Amino acid sequence: MNHREVAKQLVSLLGGKENVVSATHCATRLRLVISDEGQINKEAIEELDGVKGAFSSSGQFQIIFGTGTVNKVFADFGPLVGVSEEEEKAPASHSDAAKRKMNPFARFARTLSNIFVPIIPAIVAAGMLMGLLGMMNTYNWVDPESGLFVMLDMFSSAAFIILPILIGYSAAREFGANTYLGAVIGGIMTHPALLNPWGLSNAEPSTLDFFGFGVEMLGYQGTVIPVLLTVYVMAKIEKGLRKVIPNVVDLLLTPFLTVILTGFFALLVIGPLGRALGNGITTALDAIYGTAGPIAGLIFGGLYSTIVLTGVHHSFHAIEAELLAQIGGNYLLPIWAMANVAQGGATLAVFFKTKNKKTKGIALPASVSAFLGITEPAIFGVNLKYRRPFIGAAIGGSLGGAYIVFAQVMANGIGLTGIPMFAIAKDPINYGIGFLIAVTGAFVATLLLGWKEETK
Incomplete structure (x- = not known):
């Protein structure tokens, strides 16, 4: 892959240097604030070498390259659109530019996300410690009155206090x-x-x-x-x-x-x-969770990925943190996790059935990424592009969400889904069963629904 050539073509397909207001990147995607998105040639961008998908969300036009590749592309792309290394290391201005293009509700959700995302590592660490303490207590590994247990209990509760x-x-x-x-x-x-x-x-x-x-x-x-x-x-x-x-x-x-x-x-x-x-x-x-039961999981698990498209899901961190503080557990995160891994199941079905080489090359790493909790490559690079796999993923998410609520699976933290969530799941066995139900349900539903294959 010629990263410099791809960067040059991107500038042209985005409507020129003047159309790019701000640019940065995350682990997998270029994140661009565009003046007029009507000038973007999205189809041509998706055909570029190394591009795994492109979409507009949260006031930004985002182009998926994948881990490692995105850094190399941005190294050539940044200077072409006038973004210096210092500007790229100061994301506040980019965030402000993106917010100005959002509607008020999306802006509110993004604000909450910006507040809670930096705190997630502390809550995840506390949640994993709580899980470890729970296992120590359940299987009598350590005396609850021992110094080790007491000190670990202090460590686990500090972040919440x-x-x-x-x-x-x-x-x-x-x-x-x-x-x-x-x-x-x-x-x-x-x-x-x-x-x-x-x-x-x-x-x-x-x-x-x-x-x-x-x-x-x-x-x-x-x-x-x-x-x-x-x-x-x-x-x-x-x-x-x-x-x-x-x-x-x-x-x-x-x-x-x-x-x-x-x-x-x-x-x-x-x-x-x-x-x-x-x-x-x-x-x-609590009233909805206790009254509707698995039906709530069915609905929330099926709709979560659609909510992700709007960017409103960024506001959920605040609600989940409130649940952790009030009741000592987070019953929403396992439901979201089912929706995320279902996207991976649907993408895996596309990988096995498609005859398009580029789609096949995108689908497998995108499904693995979804199983690890990062769904953008699967959603925007494959499932939403073909539409019916996205519906198949919603079906899998619904089935997994219903089981998770039926089994009353909770998490000790926020932010982790997919395979990493096993570390903070209070009931890892039932979480694993829900995981398999969501992935299998999405895989089978996608194969049954089918999709229109690209000829090129």
């Missing part, structure tokens, strides 16, 4: 505020003077008299929505203060007033309202 601090830092960065002030606000909401509700069910907090108002001294350890709302308000306060406070005293007065004003808002207004909202969302989801 200080979750508001992690979210405060990440949210402040996304909202354009001082990140350390965001962390301080998270610290206020988890202060030792407030009763820690993490792991407590019947403890009653004391009430503080604040100028005639009763303030419940209950902490926000493990919560999500209260700190999100509070840091959003903090960002508004900080930006407002910087406009009116003279530069000579800005360093002293702005942080001082921001912390005081936001702290009062957090404990008196936003925190209690955010807690009520978070509890309401959790209660509503």
